[in-house]
Amino acid sequence: MLQDLLYVVWDVNPVLFNIGGFELRYYGLMWAFAILFGERLIWAFAKREGFSQDIVETGFIWIVLGAILGSRVGHCLFYEFSYYITKPWAILTEIRNGGMASHGAAIGMLIGMWITARKHKMAYVWWLDRIMIPVAIGGAAVRLGNLINSEIIGNVTEVPWAFQFVKLYPGVALESMPAHHPAQLYEAICYLITFGVLMWMYYGRDVGRRHAGLMFGVGLIGIFLTRFLLELLKLDQEAFEAGMFFNMGQLLSIPFVIAAGVMIWGAMKNKFPVAVPPAKVKAQSAINKRNNKK
Numbered sequence: 296m297l298q299d300l301l302y303v304v305w306d307v308n309p310v311l312f313n314i315g316g317f318e319l320r321y322y323g324l325m326w327a328f329a330i331l332f333g334e335r336l337i338w339a340f341a342k343r344e345g346f347s348q349d350i351v352e353t354g355f356i357w358i359v360l361g362a363i364l365g366s367r368v369g370h371c372l373f374y375e376f377s378y379y380i381t382k383p384w385a386i387l388t389e390i391r392n393g394g395m396a397s398h399g400a401a402i403g404m405l406i407g408m409w410i411t412a413r414k415h416k417m418a419y420v421w422w423l424d425r426i427m428i429p430v431a432i433g434g435a436a437v438r439l440g441n442l443i444n445s446e447i448i449g450n451v452t453e454v455p456w457a458f459q460f461v462k463l464y465p466g467v468a469l470e471s472m473p474a475h476h477p478a479q480l481y482e483a484i485c486y487l488i489t490f491g492v493l494m495w496m497y498y499g500r501d502v503g504r505r506h507a508g509l510m511f512g513v514g515l516i517g518i519f520l521t522r523f524l525l526e527l528l529k530l531d532q533e534a535f536e537a538g539m540f541f542n543m544g545q546l547l548s549i550p551f552v553i554a555a556g557v558m559i560w561g562a563m564k565n566k567f568p569v570a571v572p573p574a575k576v577k578a579q580s581a582i583n584k585r586n587n588k589k
Contacts, residue, residue, distance in 0.1 A: 369399010427514025449476025
């Protein structure tokens with residue numbers, strides 16, 4: 296059939312190179328890109344708004360640590376709890392076997408941002424808003440890494456743009472191999488769109504800066520509502536999800552979607568404080584003192 300000829304035959308080697316048993320995988324490079332690009336974006340935001348580079352350096356350490364540890368621990372608790380509860384040390388010792396959860400990364404990053412905000416005595420919401428921009432582009436990069444790994448695939452389908460994941464069907468002839476929705480690609484595209492919307496909000500209309508909490512809420516919608524809906528097109532990641540009305544990815548996304556609604560409502564009502572750089576606070580304080588003396 297002509298439709299079969301349009302399927303994408305996906306047989307990419309996930310290992311970029313192997314030297315002496317050390318493997319460099321594309322997935323790891325995607326994570327590295329997400330982290331470094333995110334640091335550059337936050338640095339640009341801080342510079343534009345008059346904050347010192349110190350907040351970026353502190354944030355880089357705590358947020359990256361939170362993302363990596365959170366994603367790993369999140370996977371172990373959310374998806375393979377029965378295994379890791381009996382071997383908790385395997386959370387670290389078996390990390391090369393894979394297993395990272397985006398919801399766990401989100402929780403870890405929230406904690407890292409809270410620590411950073413406390414250390415620098417600045418509004419927590421400043422970090423919440425701005426982190427969503429690199430998170431969106433980083434999420435797209437990681438999903439492309441999942442695509443290269445041939446993991447987190449979609450349901451079997453006959454749409455002409457479907458992918459045949461050769462590595463998942465060893466020994467099966469192409470003409471007999473089922474094709475799947477490239478769910479990773481769908482998700483990456485949605486995250487790129489979210490990235491574009493948030494950049495427009497920040498640089499274009501500046502509405503994101505004027506309404507603290509708005510970019511965080513919109514970013515949560517773009518990422519976690521997308522995740523919730525696209526789970527409908529995905530195969531279950533774990534056996535225990537079979538028969539569940541909502542799978543684990545959807546259940547974990549619901550609180551973030553609810554939080555998005557709360558943040559957007561609060562932002563439009565100006566319920567959250569707008570972060571002010573220390574230099575501007577000192578200047579305003581000096582002006583107030585002069586005015587009081589008069």
